[in-house]
Amino acid sequence: MIRHSILDKLPDALQEDVLETVKAMSLPQGKILFRAGEPCQGLPLVLRGTVKVQMTGAAGNSIVLYRMGKDDICTLSIGCLMTGYGYRAEALVEEASEAVMIPRGLFDRLMDQSAEFRLGVMESYGRRLDDLMLLVEEVAFRRMDERLDEWLQARTSPVLITHQELAVELGTAREVVSRLLKELERKGRVKLARGRIELTGL
Amino acid sequence: MIRHSILDKLPDALQEDVLETVKAMSLPQGKILFRAGEPCQGLPLVLRGTVKVQMTGAAGNSIVLYRMGKDDICTLSIGCLMTGYGYRAEALVEEASEAVMIPRGLFDRLMDQSAEFRLGVMESYGRRLDDLMLLVEEVAFRRMDERLDEWLQARTSPVLITHQELAVELGTAREVVSRLLKELERKGRVKLARGRIELTGL
DNA sequence: CCGCTTCAGTGATAAAGTCACACTGGACCG
DNA sequence: CGGTCCAGTGTGACTTTATCACTGAAGCGG
Incomplete structure (x- = not known):
C-alpha cells in the first residue's frame, strides 16, 4: 500500500502513473539506503519508519546531518540526480521503513504537471537547508x-x-x-x- | 540590462513577463540584502557581483555559509517564501552587485511553465545543500x-x-x-x- | 602632531579533541 | 559452567581550540 502525503495530492491520472511505475521497498533496520560516492537512482519517498542521513569525515568520525520520517522526501537525492555526482553522505535505516523510488523521468513529469508536488519538494528543500544551517551554527559555536x-x-x-x-x-x-x-x-x-x-x- | 542565465533560457513570452514585472536593483558593497529574522519578499537573482551569506550565533560569533555570484539564485529565499518564516541568515554584498527580485506570484508562474527554470532552481538547491554538508564536516572535524x-x-x-x-x-x-x-x-x-x-x- | 578607532599580539585558563591503554559486563562457546 | 572475547566504557596525558582580559601599534581625521 503506497501512501505518501505528496502523492495523495496528485490528480488521479498522475497517481495512477506513479502506482504503475514505482514499487514499494521494505527497508529493514540497519539497511543502508545509499553510501557516500554512490550514484543516485531516483528520488526516495519515505512511507514510514525513519532514516538518518550522516556523513563521515576523513579521519573516520561521523555526524548525523538530519533524519527523514513518514511523508518525507529525500531531497538530497534530487541534487545528485540533477548533477550526476554521487552522494556525499550515507543514509541508514533507523527504524524499519518502507519507501518508494521515483525514477528521473517520472520525477520530471511530476514536477512538470503538479504544482502540489513542486510545492512539496520546495518545502522539503527549505527544511533541509534550514536544518543544515542550524547544524553548522551548533557545531561551530x-x-x-x-x-x-x-x-x-x-x-x-x-x-x-x-x-x-x-x-x-x-x-x-x-x-x-x-x-x-x-x-x-x-x-x-x-x-x-x-x-x-x-x-x-x- | 537584465541578463541572468536562468532567464535567458525562458521562452520569449515568459521573458517579457519577467521584464515587465521586475526591476533591477543596484546593491552597493556593504549593503545588507536581508537580515536574520526578516521576512522574504521574493526570490533574488544575482546578475553580477558577489553576495556572502552568513549566520551569527548567540554569542555574537559569525560564520560564512556560502557565496552567491553572477547567475546565482538565492535559493535560501525560496524556503522562507514557502513557509513564511523569516530568514535565518544574513546576506551581505561583498562586491557591488546587481540583482532582480522575483515576487512570489511570478516565481510560481515560472516554476509552472518552464522546465528550464525548474532545473535551474533544483541545481541551485543541490549545490547549496552540498556546500552546507561540506561545511558541516569541515567545522566538525x-x-x-x-x-x-x-x-x-x-x-x-x-x-x-x-x-x-x-x-x-x-x-x-x-x-x-x-x-x-x-x-x-x-x-x-x-x-x-x-x-x-x-x-x-x- | 594629537587623539581615536580599528587591528593585532599575547598570557592565562577552560573546553574539546586525540591517543593510548585499562577495565568490565555480557555474549558465546567448548 | 567457567573461560574467552569483545564491544562498550573510564581515564590519564597531552594537544588544539575557544574565551577572557588586556596591551600595544597602525592609520585616520582634524
Whole structure:
C-alpha cells in the first residue's frame, strides 16, 4: 500500500502513473539506503519508519546531518540526480521503513504537471537547508555540554544508546561524551549503564 | 540590462513577463540584502557581483555559509517564501552587485511553465545543500590550521583581509586566526601587515 | 602632531579533541 | 559452567581550540 502525503495530492491520472511505475521497498533496520560516492537512482519517498542521513569525515568520525520520517522526501537525492555526482553522505535505516523510488523521468513529469508536488519538494528543500544551517551554527559555536543536555532533555528515560552513537549524533568524539556523561552522573542528573542512560530528573 | 542565465533560457513570452514585472536593483558593497529574522519578499537573482551569506550565533560569533555570484539564485529565499518564516541568515554584498527580485506570484508562474527554470532552481538547491554538508564536516572535524592553509592557498598574494574577517570565513575566533597566522609567519610562509597577508611561497 | 578607532599580539585558563591503554559486563562457546 | 572475547566504557596525558582580559601599534581625521 503506497501512501505518501505528496502523492495523495496528485490528480488521479498522475497517481495512477506513479502506482504503475514505482514499487514499494521494505527497508529493514540497519539497511543502508545509499553510501557516500554512490550514484543516485531516483528520488526516495519515505512511507514510514525513519532514516538518518550522516556523513563521515576523513579521519573516520561521523555526524548525523538530519533524519527523514513518514511523508518525507529525500531531497538530497534530487541534487545528485540533477548533477550526476554521487552522494556525499550515507543514509541508514533507523527504524524499519518502507519507501518508494521515483525514477528521473517520472520525477520530471511530476514536477512538470503538479504544482502540489513542486510545492512539496520546495518545502522539503527549505527544511533541509534550514536544518543544515542550524547544524553548522551548533557545531561551530555551541558548547558540547549544552548540546548534550538538550539532546538528552528531548527524549524519555531510559535512553538506549551507546556513547559512540551519541557522539555521532553530536558530531564529537566518544571520549568527550563519556566524560560529559560521567560528569552529569556525578551531579546526579543521570544514571549510566552499558548502552543505557537513565534521566534522573534534575 | 537584465541578463541572468536562468532567464535567458525562458521562452520569449515568459521573458517579457519577467521584464515587465521586475526591476533591477543596484546593491552597493556593504549593503545588507536581508537580515536574520526578516521576512522574504521574493526570490533574488544575482546578475553580477558577489553576495556572502552568513549566520551569527548567540554569542555574537559569525560564520560564512556560502557565496552567491553572477547567475546565482538565492535559493535560501525560496524556503522562507514557502513557509513564511523569516530568514535565518544574513546576506551581505561583498562586491557591488546587481540583482532582480522575483515576487512570489511570478516565481510560481515560472516554476509552472518552464522546465528550464525548474532545473535551474533544483541545481541551485543541490549545490547549496552540498556546500552546507561540506561545511558541516569541515567545522566538525577538520583542524583549523589545515583549513586556514587551504583558505590561503586558494587565493593570490597579497590577501587583503583582517583577522576578524578571516575568522568569520572559517567560523572561529579572531585570536585563533591571529595565533595561527603568527605561527605561519615564524615558519616564513607568510608576511603579515595590518589588513594584509602576503603569501611568501613554499 | 594629537587623539581615536580599528587591528593585532599575547598570557592565562577552560573546553574539546586525540591517543593510548585499562577495565568490565555480557555474549558465546567448548 | 567457567573461560574467552569483545564491544562498550573510564581515564590519564597531552594537544588544539575557544574565551577572557588586556596591551600595544597602525592609520585616520582634524
